[in-house]
Amino acid sequence: MEFLNSHGTMYYELHGESDKTILLIHGFPLDSSMWKPQIPFLVKSGYSVLLLDLPGLGQSLYKRALSIDEMADEIADMLQTTNTTPCCVGGMSMGGYVALSLALRHPDCFNKLALIVTRAEADSEEAREGRYKLAEEVRQNGTKAAADIFIDKVLDVDSDPKLRDVVYSIMTKAPAAGVVAALEAMAQRPDRIATLPEIDALTLVMWAEKDKAMPPESARNMLTGIADASEARLPGGHLTNMEYPEEFNRALLRFLES
Template structure:
């Protein structure tokens, strides 16, 4: 079935579509909306089942989530945008590049992975999905997923940030989280998608990220033809939430450079910088 996503849409200028991490919602992008809307049109959808978006009854699929985001472009009147995704949002962003490449003028991948799950990780996701379908609500997310979302520096020094992330995890609808875990467990390898990209790519990773490592980020940057890698200090998996000023600065510079290139080219398309 067709699911219409709820999306926050603020600011004006070059469109910047940001896709949230699991198991959060577009609420995680609060400081990006505040920090970037003065220069860009920032659109932050709730992926299906999360926040204000309905889940629908499709089979769990990252491709279905990417098609949902493509409909957001149409619904919001956006022809092309810089697309950024963190963690699960990165999986959806790469699927969008594979299925709807004409929509993307630049790609930001943060705290995410192009490789499919190992068998161990896949089995763990499916076990958690079963638990989420049970009577315990989101306890499995609080006990097992939350500890890996932020780095040790945030745990020690940023109690308010950790508390905010914990609140977002606790607000997750269990059915949506179970659906998303099954979708992520079934996702394909995305390295071919990265190799075939015709747009610039910015890869970011926190230096304390234990879920998507610096080596994995470097492998993605190496695969994409026109890419740069930024390792963010004192940040774990949710680098945009833990280090919002550094994240916003990097995304703003990347997006502004693409906007200039698009303005200078005859067909309005961004050109590779390399």
């Protein structure tokens, strides 16, 4: 399905027929297909699953680059237009940055928040410069420049080779312009630490034991800053939902039913 407005077209899918809907927002440089291991389980458990491709990624085509806050505003607009109030919004990594923005800018859009291998801190100056440098490489050489770096950030070298192939394929299909826009949006995102106490949604902070992209300290900062937050410690690395779907799904369901 497509949500059209003056900025472009956001692609989304709805799986299931329940009035209890969970919205899942993907990470970088991926798209909504990263959530395939969650769809059958959540639908069988009595939920509808709403997936979308962030602006410029997957099948979402936009006329210009959007900031993280503008992406959140687009999602809020889509939810309002489609008359959808999710029982939970879950955001993974970059999707978590968008979910945090959504929680702060549009708190009435949903009831529960799942922050999945993500962080509230802004980039350090070094990390910011790294994103800008990579964005320039993608401009010059295409999406493969980002995929070659991020595949080893999101998966261990000893991960299932078939899974690595699937993830790498998703990454390399991302439009180069969208990858550049996303890198710049992440580099320019604001620090959310001081505003975490403003989040009043029941929150689950999900972090992975071998995550090379998001340190445990980031999870602790969110657990400390958000008043009504609990944690789920998961096995594997950054793409824990794809590496260990059973453990991930059980932890998410416990939260949804709490």
